Amino acid sequence: MADLDGIKTEAKEKEYYTSTPQQAPGFFLKGSHQYDWGLQNRLSRIFNPKTGRTIMLAFDHGYFMGPTTGLERVDQTILPLEPHCDCLMLTRGIQRSIIPSTTQKAIALRASGGTSMVSTMDEWEGEAGGQAVKLSRPGYEPLSNEHLAINIEEAIRLNASVLAVQVFIGSEHERQSLQNLTNLVDQANRYGIAVMGVVAVGRAMARNAQYFRLATRIMAELGAHVIKCYHTDEDFDTITSCCPVPIVIAGGKKRPERDALQMAFEACDQGASGVDMGRNIFQAEAPVPMMKAVRGVVHEGMSAADAFAMYEDLKAQG
Numbered sequence: 001m002a003d004l005d006g007i008k009t010e011a012k013e014k015e016y017y018t019s020t021p022q023q024a025p026g027f028f029l030k031g032s033h034q035y036d037w038g039l040q041n042r043l044s045r046i047f048n049p050k051t052g053r054t055i056m057l058a059f060d061h062g063y064f065m066g067p068t069t070g071l072e073r074v075d076q077t078i079l080p081l082e083p084h085c086d087c088l089m090l091t092r093g094i095q096r097s098i099i100p101s102t103t104q105k106a107i108a109l110r111a112s113g114g115t116s117m118v119s120t121m122d123e124w125e126g127e128a129g130g131q132a133v134k135l136s137r138p139g140y141e142p143l144s145n146e147h148l149a150i151n152i153e154e155a156i157r158l159n160a161s162v163l164a165v166q167v168f169i170g171s172e173h174e175r176q177s178l179q180n181l182t183n184l185v186d187q188a189n190r191y192g193i194a195v196m197g198v199v200a201v202g203r204a205m206a207r208n209a210q211y212f213r214l215a216t217r218i219m220a221e222l223g224a225h226v227i228k229c230y231h232t233d234e235d236f237d238t239i240t241s242c243c244p245v246p247i248v249i250a251g252g253k254k255r256p257e258r259d260a261l262q263m264a265f266e267a268c269d270q271g272a273s274g275v276d277m278g279r280n281i282f283q284a285e286a287p288v289p290m291m292k293a294v295r296g297v298v299h300e301g302m303s304a305a306d307a308f309a310m311y312e313d314l315k316a317q318g
């Protein structure tokens with residue numbers, strides 16, 4: 001039952017903290033201090049406010065690669081990793097079919113698609129139902145011919161914190177992929193959902209700092225809230241420095257565990273706000289120890305050497 005006592009009481013009998021000004025705290029994440037509450041809250045689910053960094057576990061590869069190595073059975077290989085990451089980067093098909101709706105992890109939802117690895121080949125030979133199959137594709141199509149593969153209502157239904165769109169700067173379909181990005185930003189901004197622009201490097205493009213400075217900056221200028229790109233051996237700090245929003249690095253092809261940890265360490269040390277890593281975790285010899293080692297580097301201030309030693313210990317323990 002409501003009562004009137006609380007509003008009838010004299011001011012002198014209540015505590016208004018009149019000598020303590022209300023604080024106006026800033027926001028921990030680069031370039032994100034002027035966003036609305038909902039968007040900042042979603043970004044705080046992706047990036048840990050204590051470290052300012054994130055470990056996104058990327059396993060959306062199936063959207064154009066099918067059941068690639070390590071993702072043949074997502075329920076078997078990815079679910080054991082889920083407790084150790086901050087954010088799950090995935091497709092809506094896998095989210096609905098495999099990921100428990102009780103997960104407390106942020107969702108980074110794949111929002112572009114429409115091509116496949118097969119579409120990049122002039123010919124493809126394989127097997128189906130025990131029969132050899134050979135496809136000829138004179139209508140060869142590059143991976144860059146993507147469109148938006150989800151609408152904003154579906155993203156809201158799936159409680160996405162961030163939507164990922166591939167952008168092909170300097171490649172065929174550059175304009176189309178930039179339109180995908182800007183259309184998605186327009187839709188997502190209406191509801192306070194973040195957009196992550198993913199730098200997709202065409203075969204002809206050099207993976208150097210000059211290219212990534214250009215590509216990441218263009219995406220940020222066009223409204224992406226987070227950018228994903230590759231780490232470079234040289235001048236990576238110039239990429240993070242001139243990009244006004246957070247950058248996370250993709251892992252890329254599988255490399256030795258020690259090297260992958262070194263890359264994660266250097267990227268964070270040079271201004272990255274974390275990793276969005278897939279194959280170097282789920283294709284590792286021991287995926288859960290690798291996930292914990294990446295966590296050590298990204299969130300716990302471990303050196304790559306210490307994290308690798310921890311990886312070896314955990315692997316030996318089985």
Ligand code: R5P
Nearest residue numbers: 058060250251252277278279
């Ligand atoms: C690439 O387009 C996929 O969407 C992956 O999310 C991305 O490449 C990151 O995964 P990985 O660390 O395996 O490169």
